[in-house]
Amino acid sequence: MMNYRLLAACVVAFCCLCLQTFPLQAQSKAAFFKKYQAAQQLYNAQQYGEAAQAFRSLTFAHKNNVFAAYAYYYQALATLKQSQANEARIILQQLLDKHPNWHSLDDAHWLLAEAAFQEQKPEKALGYLGKIKDENLRNKADTLKAYHFVRMNEAELYDLHLQFPKDKQLAQNYVEKVAAHSEDYALITKARQMVADLGLSMPVFKVANILQTKPVYVVAVLMPFGVNVLKHDAMGKLAKIAVGLHQGLRLAERQLATKGIRIRLEAYDIGSGEEDKALSLINSGELAKADLIVGPLLEGSFKIVAVYAANHQIPIINPAINNPALLSSSYTYLTQPTPATQGAVAAGFARQNFAEAKSIIIYDNLPEHVLMAQSHRQALLAAGGEVLAYEQVESGDLERVAALLNEIGTRNVGYVFAATSSELIASQLLQASENIGLTKPIIGLESWLRFQEIPTEELAIRNIYFLAPQYRHTHSQDALLQFHSAYKALPNFNEVNEYAYVGYELLQYFGQMMYQYGSRTDFRAFLKDRSLQKGALNGGFDFRHGNDNAYLPILRYEYGELKMVSPK
Incomplete structure (x- = not known):
């Protein structure tokens, strides 16, 4: 059964809506332009409250209203002039939502940045400025940033720098603040490093002789x-x-x-x-x-x-x-890198890149390879990995390699680390792993690539990683x-x-x-x-862990081509 009361209410509401919208439908482009000019005059007269209201009345969609997007923008600008940053941000967001293809979106993002700065949200301001595409406007952004950054302290600037490490104006303001006020040796040296890394202007430091x-x-x-x-x-x-x-x-x-x-x-x-x-x-x-x-x-x-x-x-x-x-x-x-550093770096690589950090470690009797194996073992265990076997292999006891792999089997092994430059030992390792069907990664040395008896084709099809400290990529x-x-x-x-x-x-x-x-x-x-x-x-160069360079290229064949897979 039809609800005649609801139907009557709908009819009345529709008639009211028609009466309200009819004057809008009747407005011409000239009428809209006249209202827009009046709003502009209020803004120019610095009557920002009245101007905001006037622009607001022009924000609705109409076929003859070509000023809607501009009205949103200037309403926000007039609102911002009244230090109402949050309200301005809401208006600008409405502009972006309703007019996503407006040709002056860069100006809207600029204004959003100004509002964010006023709200003391510099991270949002930099985000908005980062969306600006116009090169001239982007160049002017440094002036806006510098104006607000100068009001921030060293700690605030540095925290912001961590979020925007490539922003040169931000970094410049930070080093200038440190130079002018700080006597902290660590801060000064960090600032000087920033100058060199980003190509900034070197300021005059308060403590010149530090x-x-x-x-x-x-x-x-x-x-x-x-x-x-x-x-x-x-x-x-x-x-x-x-x-x-x-x-x-x-x-x-x-x-x-x-x-x-x-x-x-x-x-x-x-x-x-x-x-x-x-x-x-x-x-x-x-x-x-x-x-x-x-x-x-x-x-x-x-x-x-x-x-x-x-x-x-x-x-x-x-x-x-x-x-x-x-x-x-x-x-x-x-x-x-020393042999010990090579072993430790290889352990870190294995821990991060291999599915299982369970290793068989074999090594020959050369002192540098003993050090490399020891370091690999220590670093792997420290990183939460597991060493299934750790054994020195002599060239005269090659069967030990096969016996070791047979004892452990293929199910538990995550990878094999072989610190040896002996072609005999490497060849026996490859043969024994093939015999038991072990396809897990093998980490060897760059010298393997120069072996005469092991064809390059075999190295290319096996899952082998080569430590190559002298490789130049x-x-x-x-x-x-x-x-x-x-x-x-x-x-x-x-x-x-x-x-x-x-x-x-x-x-x-x-x-x-x-x-x-x-x-x-x-x-x-x-x-x-x-x-x-x-x-x-x-x-x-990487000297974070000691005074020998820990930059260690690690190579691997991919589709028949030798490539550096680490560092990336």
């Missing part, structure tokens, strides 16, 4: 430059390292100068078995002017100079040796081409070798460290908090 900054930093290069060495060892490793490193250092010296970081290389001839020459150089007082020492390359001379460097607080770097015995102080650095092809072009233009040009890259990357990294933290500084205090940093060309 770091021993210099206009030019001296880098002493101790290499076998003697004519006899280069003549008799022209194709040998020592000469290649010395020449390549020095050429790379020279090129980095020039490139850093374009960034305002001035380096002066001082070369000294320290060859093989010349410990007496190292002592003479120390006694001459020449090294006293050095801010950084690169070399000597060989262990005997390096240990002598490293003691002097530590006593005089001079960072010293060996770019060719990864012997942990050289790490005698916090001022000594190795650009290659190009980060930027354009940068590499520019490097080669500049390298060939150097006086006394020699063919580019891998050590030229090492020298170039080394000075790029430590040159910027000196620029940030000054001379005679223990970089260890800062490197422990400095995340992995890729090199300008290839390679990278």
Whole structure:
């Protein structure tokens, strides 16, 4: 049965609606324009309350009303002029909801940012500014940000920086605030690092002498430059390292100068078995002017100079040796990861990337591989993994590899870690794993890729990861081409070798460290908090866990092509 009372009420309501909307339907474009002009006049006269009401009356949809979106915008602007930021934000959100394709959305996002700043919600303000597409408006955003950032304290700015780490204006305001007010050494050094990382303007710090900054930093290069060495060892490793490193250092010296970081290389001839020459150089007082020492390359001379460097607080770097015995102080650095570090990094990689962290660890009798296996075991256990077997294998007892795999079986094994450069042991491992149907990952060494008796095709189809500390992965092809072009233009040009890259990357990294933290500084205090940093060309640096570089490329065949799978 029909409800006549409800029907009557609906009819009455419909008639009222028609009466209310009829005048709106009758309004022309000229009438809307006249009302819009009147609202604008109120706004220009700074009568913001009346202007907001006038613009509000123009926000409804009508075929002749082309001002609806503008009316929302100016209603919000007039409301914001009355310090009613929350109300303005609501109006602007209505604008975005009802007119998502409005051609001036950038202006709406700008106004939303202003409202968020007024509400003391800078993180929302930066979010709105990040949506602006117009380049000119984006460039002006720094002025708006700077105006509000100056009212925030150091802690607030730094917390915001953690959310927006690439915002240069935010970072600039932070370092300027630290420079003007802070005497905290940690804050100052963090601010200086931020300047270098983001290419900011270096402010004048309140505590100017907290770091021993210099206009030019001296880098002493101790290499076998003697004519006899280069003549008799022209194709040998020592000469290649010395020449390549020095050429790379020279090129980095020039490139850093374009960034305002001035380096002066001082070369000294320290060859093989010349410990007496190292002592003479120390006694001459020449090294006293050095801010950084690169070399000597060989262990005997390096240990002598490293003691002097530590006593005089001079960072010293060996770019060719990864012997942990050289790490005698916090001022000594190795650009290659030690065997122990390689083992630990491999354990972290396995824990993060393999389905099961249950490992069989085998190793040969070479001291570096014993260290690598021990470190891998310790790191895996510390990360919550499990070691199913841990055993040294001799080349004369190859059946032990097969017996070990048979004892444990395939069900429990997550992966195999093989710290060995023995082709016999590696070959037996691959054969034994195939015999029992073990398809779990195997972590081996880069030297496996040079084995003569194991075909590349077999390595490519097996689930093998290779630890490759000397692998050079190009980060930027354009940068590499520019490097080669500049390298060939150097006086006394020699063919580019891998050590030229090492020298170039080394000075790029430590040159910027000196620029940030000054001379005679223990970089260890800062490197422990400095995340992995890729090199300008290839390679990278990671000293968070010690004074040997933990940047360790890990390779794997994918679809027949050898690729670096870590670090990413």
